[in-house]
Amino acid sequence: MQQQEEQELIRRIVNGETDLYAILARRYGRVVYTLVSRIVGCPEDAEELAQDVFIKAFRSLGRFDGRSSFPTWLYRIACNTAVSETRRRKREWACIDEKRLANLPDSDAVRIEEWDGRQERLDALTRAIELLEPEERALVTLFYYEEYPVSECAQITGITESNVKVRLHRIRKKLYILVNTQLHGNET
Template sequence: MRLSYNMENQEELIYIKRILEGETNLFSCFLEKYSSSIYSLIVRIIPSREDAEELVQDTFLKAFRKLVTFKGDCSFSTWLYRIAYNTAISETRKRKIILPLLDEKMMETLTDDDMDTLFERDEDEVLLQKLEIAIDQLNVEEKTLITLYYYEAKPVAEIAVVFEQTTDNIKVKLFRVRKKIYALMNQ
C-alpha cells in the first residue's frame, strides 16, 4: 500500500517536472484524476453548485500557477486539497453565514460512551437523517474535516497537512466535531 502510494507520488512528480518543462497538456491527467474529488469537497462547503464549480476552476488555476512551488513533501492530492480548502475559506469569508449556537455546558458533560453508542447505530434511518442535518450545520473547517476523514478516508497526517496543523490538533478537532454533531442532534 505504502509502496504503491510512493510510486504514485514519484509518477506525479515526474509529470509535474514535465509540465514545468513545457508539456502543459499533461496537466489534463491531474484534472481527470482529481477534479471530481475536489468538487465533492467544495460542494459540501459551498452549497451552490455553480459557485462550487467556479471554485474548482480557481483551485486548479492556482495549482497550475504555483506548480513550481510544489516540492513533493506531501502527496499532490493533499496539496490540491489545501489549495481548495483555502480557496473555499476565502470565499466563505465574503459571505455571512449564521451558525446555530450550542449549549457549551451540555457539550462538556458528554461522555465518549454516549457518542460511541450513538455513532455506531448505522441502521437507524431517522438517526442518519438527523446526522445529515447536523453535519450541514457545521462550520467550513468542520465540514472539510468530516469530508476528508469520513468521505475521502484521508489519514490524519494528510489532513494535518491540509490544515497546516499538527496531527494531535487534528485528532482533538475530530473529537470536538463528533461532540458538536452529537449536541446538534440533541438540540
C-alpha cells in the same frame, strides 16, 4: 500514478508542457469537486470553486516542492479555497456553549457512529453537518467521507495530528448535540 511519475509530469508542466496539466485535472477533478461540494454545500458553487482550485494549483505548480504528495497539496488548496469562500458568505454557524460540550459524556458522542441504518437520525446528522463551521465540515469530509487517515487530514488542513484528533472529538460532540436538538429539542 506513482508519486515519482507524477513529479516528472509536474516538472514537464512547469517547464512549458502546460497541456499535460489536463491529465492531473482529470485525475483529481472528481475528488476536488466532492471535497469542495461538501464544504460549501452547493453543487453549482462547488463546480466554479473546483475550477478555481485547479487554476490556483496551476499558477502555484512551480512552488510545489514535493514534501507532500501532489494530491495532498491539491486538496489543501481545495480545502482552503472552499473554507475561505464559505467564510466570505458570512453564514450563521451553529454555536454551542463550551460548557454544554464539556458536560456531554464522551460515550454519548461516540454513539453517532452507531446510527447506521437509522434514516431519521442520518437525515438529522446531514442537516447538522451543514450547520458546522467550514473548517469543521472540511475535517468531517476528509476523515469520514473521504476516509483519509488523521495524518493526511493534518497535512491537508495544516494543523497537527493531535489537533485533528481533538477537533474531530469536539465535532462529534457538537454533532450529537445538534442532532438531538433537531430530533428532540435537547441533547439527550
